[in-house]
Amino acid sequence: MEKFFELLTHMNPFDLVQVIFWGMAGAISFYFSMGNARVWTSISIGFFLIFLSQAYGINPWGHYQKLTAFHYIVGTVAIMMITHGFLEYYVFCRTFEISGNKLIVYLSTLGILAASGVFLMINPNPSPNTIRNIRMVENAIWVFLCVMNIELVRKIYLAIKDSDISKGFIAFGLVFFFIFLWKGSELYLQIFQWDQDWQDIIALMSDESTDFDQYPARIQFSQEVRRYAGLLSGISVGGTFTYIYRLLK
Amino acid sequence: MFLLPKGNPLFENLAVTKLKLPDVLLKLSTGGFTGYSSFVFQTSTVILVFEAGKLVSALLEDRNGKRQNGFEALSALAELMVSSGSGAMNVYKLSKDLTMCIHALLEGETLYKAQELKLIDINSLLGKVKNDRMNGCLRIYTEEHSAMIFYKEGNPLGFFHDGSGDIESSSSESQKIAGLPGAKIDLYATQSVEEIMGINLLEVANIQKIWDATVALHQSEIDRTNKERQERDKKAATLRLAELEEQVKVIVGEYVGKVGRGIVDKELSENGGNSCLIDEAAFAKFLSGIERAAKLLISGTNIKAMMEKLASTITIARSDS
Incomplete structure (x- = not known):
């Protein structure tokens, strides 16, 4: 516990606020998943998993590389769950079919996470470079699935625009826009090796160089976008679920 | 509609819907019945005249006075019995002579039809009936009243008029009607009983077949109606x-x-x-x-x-x- 509080005091206040917001969004979405229709389960569990993926900063055992890698894998599972949920919602809007049950969704999610954990355990300890690669894959998946989800949300909205919940999907559109900016800016920095992880890696590797100093403006801009879009993502997710909860009450 | 002497009633007001024409006819035929059977329906009346178990006459008259006889009347009777849903049957036993007169009334040769009494020499007409030893029926009527005098070989058998339960021996009612203004007469002649006995419609017509065909037709009609209703x-x-x-x-x-x-x-x-x-x-x-x-x-x-x-x-x- 002491270590946890020590981490909190050493953490960037902005990142801390972001984690707190994701914690609130995760709690709201998880609560939402329990009291609502099956189709919402995948979506709300996915958003809850974002909190888990973001919580590595406050994880007292975060220095274990396998655990750090696991956080990023959880992030990847999160967006896949969310996309699966929206896809199911879209299918419902077209066919009015609702299948499956909540327990299977919960158990499947746990199964995927457990399999990911096993995958990490049976493989060598990931190097900082491997962890960065996992994080980059996560960001790439997030960016492309965010675009797909914006399109899905648009189509869902058009199908149900005269129902009570339709405005909630506009809010989800906004959520994915913020997440797209957040993850997109992070991916941009990673692709051009301007991210902090890469700077930390090359500090230990003498044969690698960086052009970090040549593009301070765009790097600075991207970093700011990442920070604020990340914060707005957390706030908008919590707000959206609260809004939908009220619409469905 | 017919107004016939009732004679000796064997059955009255039997529900027609419960009867089967072949069974009725068979029963009357095998019992050597003499008399007539009337089937009264809402739209028409059918009279079957029997002479010693032989069906000598079948006549149908509808409400408008339209008549059918013989095979047509039997077919129509079968149809009415199957489809009317109501109706009553009466059976009256009569003497052979009276039966002959009923036959004359229903199917005999019409010698005079709607002749005004005042234009006829009634005495010479009655003399002719006597002299010619006629078998038949003289009907005297106005628009509201009617009376019949039945003759056998020129001699009156009896008198029958509206409201009579049976043949009467008194001619007073007939004379009263004959004295009314506008009175008319019909005179029907028929063959002798022996000649009538030669006729038997039951031998000519296959009653069972007529009945079965009518029942089948009616059933198919019901089926068709049911099907239409169901649809x-x-x-x-x-x-x-x-x-x-x-x-x-x-x-x-x-x-x-x-x-x-x-x-x-x-x-x-x-x-x-x-x-x-x-x-x-x-x-x-x-x-x-x-x-x-x-x-x-x-x-x-x-x-x-x-x-x-x-x-x-x-x-x-x-x-x-």
């Missing part, structure tokens, strides 16, 4: 269900939006079509499906209001049908 009912039910389905779609659409119609369509197809709306168990399943889908789209308050409206609409529709 009509089915169409009406289909129409009612379609209207109810539309009502349900409007209600769901009102709360859920345009996807509501699709949700209703899907749930109807999963529950065996719109007939599930009037089946209690299937409707409960249908409602549960609608509620499940609505949970993804509208608030709990609106779901509750929608479900109540749907349930009351269906209850009203069920009580109306």
Whole structure:
């Protein structure tokens, strides 16, 4: 516990606020998943998993590389769950079919996470470079699935625009826009090796160089976008679920 | 309509719907019955005259006075017995002579028809009846009254007039009618009893076949009518269900939006079509499906209001049908 509080005091206040917001969004979405229709389960569990993926900063055992890698894998599972949920919602809007049950969704999610954990355990300890690669894959998946989800949300909205919940999907559109900016800016920095992880890696590797100093403006801009879009993502997710909860009450 | 002497009633007011013509005729025939049987229906009356078990005459007269006899009358009687749904049968035993006179009245040769009495020398006419030793019936009538005098070989057998229960020996009523202004006469002559005995319609016509054909025709008519009614009912039910389905779609659409119609369509197809709306168990399943889908789209308050409206609409529709 002491270590946890020590981490909190050493953490960037902005990142801390972001984690707190994701914690609130995760709690709201998880609560939402329990009291609502099956189709919402995948979506709300996915958003809850974002909190888990973001919580590595406050994880007292975060220095274990396998655990750090696991956080990023959880992030990847999160967006896949969310996309699966929206896809199911879209299918419902077209066919009015609702299948499956909540327990299977919960158990499947746990199964995927457990399999990911096993995958990490049976493989060598990931190097900082491997962890960065996992994080980059996560960001790439997030960016492309965010675009797909914006399109899905648009189509869902058009199908149900005269129902009570339709405005909630506009809010989800906004959520994915913020997440797209957040993850997109992070991916941009990673692709051009301007991210902090890469700077930390090359500090230990003498044969690698960086052009970090040549593009301070765009790097600075991207970093700011990442920070604020990340914060707005957390706030908008919590707000959206609260809004939908009220619409469905 | 016929007004005949009742003679000795064997049966009166038997319900025709419970009788079978072949059985009736067989019974009268094998019993060597002499007399007549009348079948009284709302639209017509049929008289069957028997002489020692032989069917010597069959006559049908409808309300408008139109007559059919012989085979046609028997066929019509079979049809009336099968299809009329009501009617009464009477059987009266008569003497051979009176039976002959009834035959004359019904089917005999018409010597005079609607002749005004004042233009006729009645004494010479009666003299002719006596001299020619005629068998037959003299009918004297006005618009409101009628009387008959039956003759056998020129001699009067008796008198029959409106309200008579039987042949009477008094001629006073006949004379009274004959004295009324506008009185007319009909004179019918027939063959002797022995000649009449030579006729038997039961040998000419296959009554069983006529009856069976009539029953089969009537049955097919009933079947056709039933089928038409069933089809009509089915169409009406289909129409009612379609209207109810539309009502349900409007209600769901009102709360859920345009996807509501699709949700209703899907749930109807999963529950065996719109007939599930009037089946209690299937409707409960249908409602549960609608509620499940609505949970993804509208608030709990609106779901509750929608479900109540749907349930009351269906209850009203069920009580109306």
